Amino acid sequence: MASSIQRYRLLTQAAFFILFALAPVFDLFRIDLNLKHLIFFGMDWTLGVDDFVAGKAGVAQVTLNLLLRGMLPIALIVGGGVWVSWKYGRLYCGWLCPHFSVVETLNNLLRRATAKQSVWDRHRLPERNPDGSETKANPAYWPLVVGMSLAFAFVWAVVLLTYLLPPAEIYGNLWRGTLTRNQAVFITAATVAFFVEFLFARHLFCRFGCAIGLFQSLAWMGNRKALVIGFDRRRAEACASCDAACDNVCPMRLKPRAIKRHMFTCTQCNRCAEACSQVQIANSEGTLLKWVSNECALDKSARDFGHRVDIPGHCYRGKEN
Ligand code: SF4
Numbered sequence: 001m002a003s004s005i006q007r008y009r010l011l012t013q014a015a016f017f018i019l020f021a022l023a024p025v026f027d028l029f030r031i032d033l034n035l036k037h038l039i040f041f042g043m044d045w046t047l048g049v050d051d052f053v054a055g056k057a058g059v060a061q062v063t064l065n066l067l068l069r070g071m072l073p074i075a076l077i078v079g080g081g082v083w084v085s086w087k088y089g090r091l092y093c094g095w096l097c098p099h100f101s102v103v104e105t106l107n108n109l110l111r112r113a114t115a116k117q118s119v120w121d122r123h124r125l126p127e128r129n130p131d132g133s134e135t136k137a138n139p140a141y142w143p144l145v146v147g148m149s150l151a152f153a154f155v156w157a158v159v160l161l162t163y164l165l166p167p168a169e170i171y172g173n174l175w176r177g178t179l180t181r182n183q184a185v186f187i188t189a190a191t192v193a194f195f196v197e198f199l200f201a202r203h204l205f206c207r208f209g210c211a212i213g214l215f216q217s218l219a220w221m222g223n224r225k226a227l228v229i230g231f232d233r234r235r236a237e238a239c240a241s242c243d244a245a246c247d248n249v250c251p252m253r254l255k256p257r258a259i260k261r262h263m264f265t266c267t268q269c270n271r272c273a274e275a276c277s278q279v280q281i282a283n284s285e286g287t288l289l290k291w292v293s294n295e296c297a298l299d300k301s302a303r304d305f306g307h308r309v310d311i312p313g314h315c316y317r318g319k320e321n
């Protein structure tokens with residue numbers, strides 16, 4: 001059964017996916033290539049450069065527009081994003097990103113079809129889940145894996161196009177079957193590209209191809225006290241009786257007991273820590289993995305540089321995550 005953290009995460013992911021799909025429809029945010037400017041919360045978000053060129057606005061006005069409508073929003077978004085990532089890591093990826101929710105959905109389906117979360121996994125995952133339930137691989141799930149990959153790819157392609165051209169035009173043309181040649185080419189090419197990516201390289205894109213993910217990871221690595229999944233290595237012998245449940249559940253295919261550098265792309269989904277608390281449910285000392293920060297995070301980050309610092313006694317006390 002999903003924990004309350006995973007239920008919250010599912011809710012935030014679903015809400016953000018809906019926002020991602022509907023933001024252009026409600027003119028919350030889109031770039032209109034016909035109008036050649038942004039639409040932001042129903043407003044035409046222009047810098048007034050056209051008025052300046054036409055002699056209708058002065059240098060002072062256009063400079064103010066550039067600062068208030070250009071640089072300030074960018075600074076606020078980038079600054080806010082860097083601060084959150086510096087302190088909490090890739091929260092955006094694990095809790096909001098509409099790509100990562102596709103990654104997790106398809107990982108779960110593929111596991112049902114093949115006992116692997118990715119076609120590139122070398123070994124099949126055990127049938128037994130950390131909570132004691134079983135998931136047996138059944139190839140009958142393959143059509144669902146392929147069908148859902150295709151459906152997500154098509155949705156992504158159409159939604160992306162509505163960020164560039166008026167949504168009413170795109171959805172209207174789709175409904176009537178009257179897409180222009182360029183619109184049809186865009187949707188077909190993007191659907192094929194996303195389909196291949198979703199099927200074969202979804203978590204690889206998150207790990208190696210996403211600029212938003214990369215910048216969050218870099219900011220996070222710059223803070224040795226940032227929130228991180230810590231491992232109580234003082235009790236590592238407890239892992240001997242476990243089949244690496246934490247590694248098995250990680251949607252990014254990371255090894256959560258590793259040093260921070262090797263968890264560069266961790267999305268703070270907390271699934272590894274919950275798996276550990278489930279397999280160690282009978283352990284009076286509780287889980288070996290949990291979110292830690294400040295002085296408790298130093299053990300994980302200091303080992304990036306070959307240092308071993310003492311883990312303060314309170315860091316892993318208690319069973320809760
Ligand atoms: S950290 Fe927990 S889940 Fe991971 S191998 Fe050790 S006991 Fe198992």
Ligand code: SF4
Pocket residue numbers: 229249250251252253254255256263265266267268269270271272273
């Ligand atoms: S290491 Fe843990 S928290 Fe990070 S992505 Fe993997 S399962 Fe999620």
